[in-house]
Amino acid sequence: IVRTEKRWFVGTIYGLRTSIDGCNWSDDPVFADTNILRVLRDVTAPEDVWAATTKGLWHIDSDGKANLESTFDFSVRHFGQNQDGVFLVVGFDGPQPVADLNGTRIELPAETGKIVVLGADPKGRFYLRFPAGATDRLIRVSTEGATVLIPTTDLIRDVAFIDDELYVFYPDGVSWSSNDGLSWSDRSGEAIRCLQHRPDGFYAC
Numbered sequence: 001i002v003r004t005e006k007r008w009f010v011g012t013i014y015g016l017r018t019s020i021d022g023c024n025w026s027d028d029p030v031f032a033d034t035n036i037l038r039v040l041r042d043v044t045a046p047e048d049v050w051a052a053t054t055k056g057l058w059h060i061d062s063d064g065k066a067n068l069e070s071t072f073d074f075s076v077r078h079f080g081q082n083q084d085g086v087f088l089v090v091g092f093d094g095p096q097p098v099a100d101l102n103g104t105r106i107e108l109p110a111e112t113g114k115i116v117v118l119g120a121d122p123k124g125r126f127y128l129r130f131p132a133g134a135t136d137r138l139i140r141v142s143t144e145g146a147t148v149l150i151p152t153t154d155l156i157r158d159v160a161f162i163d164d165e166l167y168v169f170y171p172d173g174v175s176w177s178s179n180d181g182l183s184w185s186d187r188s189g190e191a192i193r194c195l196q197h198r199p200d201g202f203y204a205c
Helices: none
Strands: 008-012 015-019 037-041 048-052 054-060 066-071 075-081 086-094 096-101 104-107 116-120 124-131 135-143 145-154 158-162 167-172 173-177 195-197 201-204
Touching: 008 037, 037 075, 048 075, 054 075, 054 086, 066 096, 075 116, 086 116, 096 135, 104 145, 116 158, 145 167, 158 195
Parallel strands: none
Antiparallel strands: 008 015, 037 048, 048 054, 054 066, 075 086, 086 096, 096 104, 116 124, 124 135, 135 145, 158 167, 167 173, 195 201
């Protein structure tokens, strides 16, 4: 679910639903019978929204008008945007997982049927998970290529970036790295889904 000042957006396997009040909803005819893979609010233009389908990346302006902005020579599965507004689009070229980072094609070191872009750190690097059954894999993607940070692990809920530390959330606790993902702590603490740092401390949900 994405909310701007003017509208709500919900992507479904049958299309994109929008609302101006959160109560009354309508289907965008542009996306009729289309699987919406992900919807994101633009970090540089908060009134605009981006949506991914297997065809490519769509831009939806503040008036709700949708336009197919980018197409790719692979089947799109997910996407993300960093704080500089740069997009990472991921998918499959045949059996090979691939990514497009601002026009640069990167092969991803994984073999799975699902790719999820979790987010990007303050340096603009993206973090991906590759769930397969009960296992997962964490990969970082940047202009330097793709790096496997955790080859095999339990299913990952999310990641967070605070100062120079990287946190990975699991259903049974949190693991973190203070050396850019070279090594990881044992899991500890409560099972959480989000983590924010404020001047008066940490807040988790």
